Amino acid sequence: MVSRQKIMVxxxxxxxxxxxxxxxxxxxxxxxxxxxxxxALKEFxxxxxxxxxxxxxxxxxxxxxxxxxxxxKSSVPIIMxxxxxxxxxxxxxxxxxxxDYMVKPFDSKELVARVKAVLRRYQTEKPAxxxxxxxxxxxxxxxxxxxxxxxxxxGKNIDMPPKELELLYFLASSPNQVFTREQLLDHIWGYEYIxxxxxVDVHIKRLREKIKDNASWSLATVWGIGYKFSVKQP
Numbered sequence: 072m073v074s075r076q077k078i079m080v081x082x083x084x085x086x087x088x089x090x091x092x093x094x095x096x097x098x099x100x101x102x103x104x105x106x107x108x109x110x111a112l113k114e115f116x117x118x119x120x121x122x123x124x125x126x127x128x129x130x131x132x133x134x135x136x137x138x139x140x141x142x143x144k145s146s147v148p149i150i151m152x153x154x155x156x157x158x159x160x161x162x163x164x165x166x167x168x169x170x171d172y173m174v175k176p177f178d179s180k181e182l183v184a185r186v187k188a189v190l191r192r193y194q195t196e197k198p199a200x201x202x203x204x205x206x207x208x209x210x211x212x213x214x215x216x217x218x219x220x221x222x223x224x225x226g227k228n229i230d231m232p233p234k235e236l237e238l239l240y241f242l243a244s245s246p247n248q249v250f251t252r253e254q255l256l257d258h259i260w261g262y263e264y265i266x267x268x269x270x271v272d273v274h275i276k277r278l279r280e281k282i283k284d285n286a287s288w289s290l291a292t293v294w295g296i297g298y299k300f301s302v303k304q305p
Contacts, residue, residue: 075101076190079120081111081137082152083129091124094179108132112140120147122190127153135167142168146232148189165273168232193233208243210288215240224282231281234259238274242300251297
């Protein structure tokens with residue numbers, strides 16, 4: 072028997088949380104509702120969800136703090152839920168490691184579709200983790216392995232959420248090729264993703280914070296177009 076995928080719903084509004092849980096249960100997900108931030112972190116370790124639906128406005132720890140804490144120990148997908156629809160709030164959520172951001176009120180069908188899309192992208196990477204070898208790119212001080220989902224930078228393993236690693240691998244696999252933000256959105260997030268090109272900028276920024284440019288390669292901005300993994304010719 073195939074086990075159900077588990078979704079942890081973190082929202083202090085009981086009505087909204089129960090409604091979300093009902094929608095997901097109808098789609099054969101197992102759900103756990105948590106109403107505050109500190110309990111969410113405790114339940115995360117014991118429940119081990121496949122995805123977290125995280126409200127921003129919570130008593131005690133807010134959603135941003137919870138997202139940051141989860142990202143320090145796990146790459147499990149996080150979809151933020153908020154009544155705040157400003158670009159600043161969305162960008163901050165993505166910078167902290169969220170995989171998607173939905174503004175309340177939202178349509179139940181869209182919520183379920185996004186949950187499935189995020190899980191689909193994340194789960195396709197899991198079987199490959201068992202393989203001893205596979206697809207990787209290697210440069211001085213950098214090895215990006217898409218098979219076991221690891222990044223080795225200057226001899227140290229760099230913890231990286233799935234979408235960041237996927238973006239880095241895609242760019243590094245085509246050195247010196249320029250990609251527009253729209254092309255990167257299509258290749259990495261897929262046509263189902265409902266967002267804008269700012270998502271790419273946020274992920275590039277996070278990559279640059281973790282991996283500094285090397286003398287022989289760099290994550291380069293091509294102004295007015297997009298990005299490329301620039302490699303100096305010998």
